[in-house]
Structure formats: structure tokens, C-alpha cells
Amino acid sequence: xxxxxxxxxxxxxxxxxxxxxxxxxxxxxxxxxxxxxxxxxxxxxxxxxxxxxxxxxxxxxxxxxxxxxxxxxxxxxxxxxxxxxxxxxxxxxxxxxxxxxxxxxxxxxxxxxxxxxxxxxxxxxxxxxxxxxxxxxxxxxxxxxxxxxxxxxxxxxxxxxxxxxxxxxxxxxxxxxxxxxxxxxxxxxxxxxxxxxxxxxxxxxxxxxxxxxxxxxxxxxxxxxxxxxxxxxxxxxxxxxxxxxxxxxxxxxxxxxxxxxxxxxxxxxxxxxxxxxxxxxxxxxxxxxxxxxxxxxxxxxxxxxxxxxxxxxxxxxxxxxxxxxxxxxxxxxxxxxxxxxxxxxxxxxxxxxxxx
Amino acid sequence: xxxxxxxxxxxxxxxxxxxxxxxxxxxxxxxxxxxxxxxxxxxxxxxxxxxxxxxxxxxxxxxxxxxxxxxxxxxxxxxxxxxxxxxxxxxxxxxxxxxxxxxxxxxxxxxxxxxxxxxxxxxxxxxxxxxxxxxxxxxxxxxxxxxxxxxxxxxxxxxxxxxxxxxxxxxxxxxxxxxxxxxxxxxxxxxxxxxxxxxxxxxxxxxxxxxxxxxxxxxxxxxxxxxxxxxxxxxxxxxxxxxxxxxxxxxxxxxxxxxxxxxxxxxxxxxxxxxxxxxxxxxxxxxxxxxxxxxxxxxxxxxxxxxxxxxxxxxxxxxxxxxxxxxxxxxxxxxxxxxxxxxxxxxxxxxxxxxx
Numbered sequence: 206x207x208x209x210x211x212x213x214x215x216x217x218x219x220x221x222x223x224x225x226x227x228x229x230x231x232x233x234x235x236x237x238x239x240x241x242x243x244x245x246x247x248x249x250x251x252x253x254x255x256x257x258x259x260x261x262x263x264x265x266x267x268x269x270x271x272x273x274x275x276x277x278x279x280x281x282x283x284x285x286x287x288x289x290x291x292x293x294x295x296x297x298x299x300x301x302x303x304x305x306x307x308x309x310x311x312x313x314x315x316x317x318x319x320x321x322x323x324x325x326x327x328x329x330x331x332x333x334x335x336x337x338x339x340x341x342x343x344x345x346x347x348x349x350x351x352x353x354x355x356x357x358x359x360x361x362x363x364x365x366x367x368x369x370x371x372x373x374x375x376x377x378x379x380x381x382x383x384x385x386x387x388x389x390x391x392x393x394x395x396x397x398x399x400x401x402x403x404x405x406x407x408x409x410x411x412x413x414x415x416x417x418x419x420x421x422x423x424x425x426x427x428x429x430x431x432x433x434x435x436x437x438x439x440x441x442x443x444x445x446x447x448x449x450x451x452x453x454x455x456x457x458x459x460x461x462x463x464x465x466x467x468x469x470x471x472x473x474x475x476x477x478x479x480x481x482x483x484x485x486x487x488x489x490x491x492x493x494x495x496x497x498x499x500x501x502x503x504x505x506x507x508x509x510x511x512x513x514x515x516x517x518x519x520x521x522x523x524x525x526x527x528x529x530x531x532x533x534x535x536x537x538x539x540x541x542x543x544x545x546x547x548x549x550x551x552x553x554x555x556x557x558x559x560x561x
Numbered sequence: 562x563x564x565x566x567x568x569x570x571x572x573x574x575x576x577x578x579x580x581x582x583x584x585x586x587x588x589x590x591x592x593x594x595x596x597x598x599x600x601x602x603x604x605x606x607x608x609x610x611x612x613x614x615x616x617x618x619x620x621x622x623x624x625x626x627x628x629x630x631x632x633x634x635x636x637x638x639x640x641x642x643x644x645x646x647x648x649x650x651x652x653x654x655x656x657x658x659x660x661x662x663x664x665x666x667x668x669x670x671x672x673x674x675x676x677x678x679x680x681x682x683x684x685x686x687x688x689x690x691x692x693x694x695x696x697x698x699x700x701x702x703x704x705x706x707x708x709x710x711x712x713x714x715x716x717x718x719x720x721x722x723x724x725x726x727x728x729x730x731x732x733x734x735x736x737x738x739x740x741x742x743x744x745x746x747x748x749x750x751x752x753x754x755x756x757x758x759x760x761x762x763x764x765x766x767x768x769x770x771x772x773x774x775x776x777x778x779x780x781x782x783x784x785x786x787x788x789x790x791x792x793x794x795x796x797x798x799x800x801x802x803x804x805x806x807x808x809x810x811x812x813x814x815x816x817x818x819x820x821x822x823x824x825x826x827x828x829x830x831x832x833x834x835x836x837x838x839x840x841x842x843x844x845x846x847x848x849x850x851x852x853x854x855x856x857x858x859x860x861x862x863x864x865x866x867x868x869x870x871x872x873x874x875x876x877x878x879x880x881x882x883x884x885x886x887x888x889x890x891x892x893x894x895x896x897x898x899x900x901x902x903x904x905x906x907x908x909x910x911x912x913x914x915x916x917x
Binding site for chain 1: 608609612613614615616617618619620622624625626627628629630631632633634636637638660661663664666670672674675676705706707708710711712713714716718720721722723725729730732733802803818
């Protein structure tokens with residue numbers, strides 16, 4: 206897409222003035238050329254990547270294509286004050302990997318649309334791309350296309366195409382009454398990490414390693430791709446999603462999609478990292494906050510109690526903790542079992558983009 | 562993706578105050594629910610569309626997947642002062658359709674990522690979606706997924722998945738010396754339409770129908786999908802792209818991709834609409850402007866002179882004018898034949914996002 210309207214404040218051929226080189230100095234076509242040189246050669250399965258009107262991907266015959274897209278805006282989804290270019294390069298791909306993981310898919314081709322302020326430094330963009338491509342390579346994902354435009358606010362939109370699992374994707378719908386509810390990893394770390402980065406939470410209760418752990422969980426969430434694929438392949442998982450809006454909100458989405466079901470969570474079972482547990486013990490945060498903070502990017506799924514041994518085996522095989530945190534019921538609300546007594550959850554909800 | 566940081570200026574449950582309902586009143590999940598109700602039921606080829614972590618598309622076995630993505634930002638790519646919601650709904654899909662057309666592809670699934678200011682009126686969003694879905698239906702495209710986030714500037718990122726043509730996609734590379742150069746439709750209308758909308762060009766030389774035509778060519782460009790597919794199927798086109806940056810810049814991209822080739826264009830052959838020709842005759846614009854203005858979204862392609870009869874037949878069959886405007890040579894620059902004499906083109910170039 207072109208921009209037909211010339212803007213004032215046009216930059217010269219740049220970099221010679223002693224000032225840092227900017228995106229404006231590099232130019233759109235300069236950026237695309239730089240990018241192309243860093244990408245692998247065209248291959249049989251991706252004969253055309255970046256540089257033509259569209260990318261051409263020839264997937265192996267299979268069960269179809271899974272596609273997800275996520276958009277991130279500066280000062281809305283991240284803040285350049287405490288997010289490095291490399292953090293963002295990682296995270297902007299990771300959140301999409303997490304979506305495909307939640308369906309049990311295998312990510313293959315990524316498409317990166319960037320809206321960049323003209324004054325952004327070229328070195329920032331280099332570091333962003335380096336981190337994006339590094340994570341892509343770890344997951345065998347190719348950067349296959351995209352778009353680059355000028356804008357006031359840095360905005361990133363990543364689309365990810367992948368292969369559906371051999372059986373069928375695991376959907377949000379499909380949970381049944383009496384299903385066990387599981388989460389991977391630990392809950393609330395990203396929320397605590399964000400509050401530490403924003404200096405809203407005091408760091409005094411934690412040692413440097415704990416602070417780094419929690420901040421890292423916010424800035425560089427793990428994408429549970431292998432776990433998602435293994436859970437899909439086992440055929441025992443009834444419903445799954447990744448936790449982006451918080452355990453409570455996302456469990457609510459899953460229960461609603463599965464037909465107005467409810468759940469009882471066991472407070473004692475919620476898996477907290479030692480660092481998050483320390484903040485909770487110090488009164489800096491509490492369980493309702495950790496369950497609604499969001500951006501965990503852990504998998505939340507439901508399975509019949511008959512599958513417990515198999516799921517424990519998958520946890521071992523994938524090297525990821527899977528914790529049974531509750532059970533599905535038909536009561537159309539989410540309750541919390543606290544010291545043997547069912548309690549209503551507090552009113553705090555997950556995130557709604559336009560209302561918070 | 563959630564936004565973890567609450568923002569001030571939160572709106573109430575809205576619409577009851579007598580003020581117009583906004584995107585903030587509707588809420589993210591309200592929007593998704595409204596959207597889902599407007600979309601067709603899941604089908605065998607698209608079992609999962611909007612509403613899960615990823616969309617699931619089962620394409621018929623074929624020659625692979627073509628994917629394109631375009632990002633549009635308010636006051637950069639469009640201006641809400643003279644672009645209606647319906648215009649933008651149309652155009653944000655059309656520019657992606659045009660990219661697939663340029664490869665000879667068949668568009669199938671669209672993914673819509675929207676960054677919306679909280680104060681945007683709900684009715685604006687309704688009209689945007691209605692126009693987007695109307696154009697999608699005309700091309701048998703399904704809205705299969707997306708993302709919706711809050712932002713300061715309205716930003717739209719559309720990704721389109723489609724099927725590659727049976728032979729192979731037509732690339733930008735592949736042009737050969739002595740190839741004829743063709744364009745579809747007429748050139749420079751969108752540029753004139755934009756300048757009229759911006760009140761930079763005087764409308765005095767034109768009648769209302771001509772003004773509407775030129776503005777319409779900017780706001781609602783035709784996507785030459787059928788033409789692109791037919792040209793790909795005939796197997797006689799060596800290289801093709803759609804004109805977004807202007808004839809000169811895009812021909813330059815094609816010639817560079819094809820191996821440092823050049824071209825001579827015939828000034829007398831450049832197809833102008835009667836309205837654009839009138840503005841040129843009145844001295845309001847000139848040919849270099851029309852050739853570099855951009856956003857034509859016409860197809861530009863190269864074919865061996867032996868294919869002329871076949872291409873003329875395709876033009877008739879598709880009901881689109883195809884004009885031979887010049888010929889490829891090995892001279893590594895683009896010249897213009899003016900009254901039998903080769904002249905260098907003026908220095909004006911196509912659009913580079915960060916430099917204009």
C-alpha cells in the first residue's frame with residue numbers, strides 16, 4: 206500500500222549528520238531489501254516469501270490450515286519505556302505461536318505488518334527483526350511476507366499460518382460436565398512482572414533473580430507449541446485455549462463456548478511460581494489479581510478424569526507442569542473452593558480492550 | 562491480546578446518555594459477538610472462523626496457498642475527513658484482493674485486525690463491517706478471523722489467504738527483453754480523485770459525474786481478480802504486479818526483479834480515462850504525475866509479442882481494457898517515447914513510505 210499524501214518533515218539521505226540513522230533514512234524499500242538478505246532462500250514448500258505481491262506456501266497435504274492474527278500497539282499492549290526492541294520482536298511472534306498452540310497446530314509461515322514512526326532508529330528495527338527471526342527459527346517458522354508503513358504510533362500486526370493437527374484442532378468449545386480443568390506452568394507471573402516493570406509493585410520483597418523471572422514472564426512468555434501439539438495428538442483433550450485475558454475470563458470464554466457451563470476452582474491448587482507466591486505472601490498482590498491479570502500465555506484445557514495418567518505422562522514428556530485446578534459443572538458460574546467452602550469469585554474480570 | 566494497563570477516561574455502559582454509542586460502549590466481546598452473528602455458519606471448508614484462538618481452513622488440494630497483508634493507518638493511507646466507513650470497509654479488503662489478483666490467485670479467507678479509538682462511533686464500525694462483508698461476498702471470501710484492540714489512531718491490517726493458480730503464481734520476476742508491457746483499465750484516476758478529495762485540484766474543469774468517477778477510483782478501486790486468474794491460467798504472462806506505487810515505480814520493481822532490465826513506454830499509448838485526460842488537457846495535472854501518483858490497483862504485466870491475440874481475447878472475455886504501453890529492453894532504465902523520440906522520465910518517483 207502506498208501513501209499518496211506527502212508529509213512534511215521529510216528526512217534527507219540520513220546518517221551522515223552524525224545523528225542515529227532512522228527508519229526514514231532507511232526507507233521502505235531499503236528495509237525490505239535488508240530483510241530479504243537475512244531470510245533463507247526460497248524453498249520447495251515456500252517458493253515465494255518476502256518481496257512479491259503475496260507469499261506462496263505449498264503445505265504438505267494435511268488436515269488444513271490454522272491462521273491467527275494479533276495486533277500490538279505502543280502504550281496499549283507494550284511500552285517502549287520498559288520493553289526493548291528484542292523483547293518486542295520475541296513477544297509479537299510468541300503471542301501468535303501461543304494461539305496456534307492452543308489449537309494444537311504447527312506454526313509454519315509468519316507475516317509481519319509494521320507501522321513505524323519515521324523517527325524510530327534503524328538499530329531498534331534491526332534488533333526487533335533479529336529477535337523475531339531468532340524465535341521464528343526456534344519454531345521452524347519462516348517470515349514469509351508483510352507490510353511496512355509509516356505511522357504516529359508503533360503498531361505491529363503479525364499473522365501466523367500453520368498446519369492443523371492430524372485429528373482435528375482443539376476448540377474452545379467441547380468441555381463437558383465433570384471434566385478436569387488444567388493449566389500449564391504457573392499463573393500471574395506476567396501480571397506481577399508488568400507491575401514491577403511499571404514500578405507499581407515494590408521490588409523489595411524479591412531478590413534480583415525473582416524480579417528478572419517475573420519481568421521475563423511478561424516480556425518473553427513461553428509459547429507452549431510442543432505441549433499443544435502433544436495434547437491435540439493424544440485425542441483426550443475436550444477444549445483448550447491460551448490464557449491472554451486471565452484465567453477467570455478465559456475459563457469463562459471456554460465454558461460459554463462449551464454451552465453455558467460452570468466450574469469450581471480449587472484455590473489451593475492454583476499453581477504459583479515461588480516469586481509470585483512471595484509477592485502474594487507479602488500482601489503486594491492477591492489471588493484474584495493473579496487469576497485476572499492476563500497475558501499468562503499458558504494453556505488452559507479440559508479433559509475427562511479418565512485421562513489423568515495420560516496427561517501426567519504428557520507433562521513429563523514435554524517438561525511442562527500441568528496442574529489440575531478444578532472441575533467443570535453445569536452451574537453457569539465460576540466458584541472458588543476455599544478451605545473446603547465454595548465462594549463466589551470477586552467481581553474482577555479479565556481484560557476487555559475498549560472498557561478498561 | 563489483552564491490554565494489561567487500565568486507561569483513564571473509561572466509559573460507562575453507554576448509549577443511555579443520549580450520546581452516540583461508541584466502540585467503548587460496545588466493548589471488544591460485544592463487537593466479536595455482533596460480528597459472529599453476521600457471518601455465515603461454519604462450513605466444511607471453514608469449520609472454524611471468528612471466535613476461537615485461530616481459524617481453521619481446509620482448502621481443496623491444489624497448488625498451495627497465497628497470502629498477502631496490508632496495513633492502513635488514518636491520516637497516512639486514508640483520511641476520515643473524506644473517506645466514509647463504507648469506503649474504507651471496501652478499500653481495506655480491495656487492496657488485498659488486488660495483491661492476490663496480481664499473482665493470479667483465488668482469494669478465500671480474510672483476517673481483519675482493527676485498532677480502534679475508544680471514541681469511534683459504533684455506527685461507523687457497523688458501516689465499515691457491512692461494506693467489508695459486502696465486498697467479501699462478491700468475491701466469495703469469508704471473514705475468518707482477526708483481532709480488535711484499542712489505539713489512538715484507527716489502524717487496519719487485513720491479511721488474505723487464497724489459492725495459488727493451477728499452473729503457478731505469476732511473479733514480479735520473469736519478464737524478458739522484447740516483452741510487451743500491458744496495463745489494465747486506465748492510469749492516474751486514483752491520483753486525480755485523491756487530489757480532488759483533498760481540494761488540491763480544482764473541480765471546475767469537470768462535470769459531477771467525472772468528479773464522482775475519479776473520486777470513486779480512489780476510494781473504491783476495482784480488484785482485478787478475475788482478470789488476474791485468467792491471465793495466470795493462459796500461461797502466456799511472464800511477470801505481473803498490481804500498481805500501488807505508480808506505473809513508473811512498479812514497472813521499475815518488476816524490471817529489477819526480472820534482472821536489471823529496462824523499458825521504453827509509448828506516451829501516446831498510456832490509457833487515460835476521459836476525466837483524467839480532461840484534467841491533463843486543462844493543465845491541472847500532467848502525464849508524469851499520472852504515471853507516478855499510485856494507488857491505481859490496475860494490473861501491469863509483461864508477455865511475449867506472440868501472445869497478443871490471446872491477450873486481446875482475455876480482455877474481451879473479462880470486460881477489462883488491456884493496453885500495450887511499451888516494451889521491455891535491456892537498457893536498465895525506463896524511457897518514454899514522445900513523438901517518435903526517446904526521452905528520460907522526469908525524476909518523480911513512486912511512493913516510499915518513510916521518505917515522502
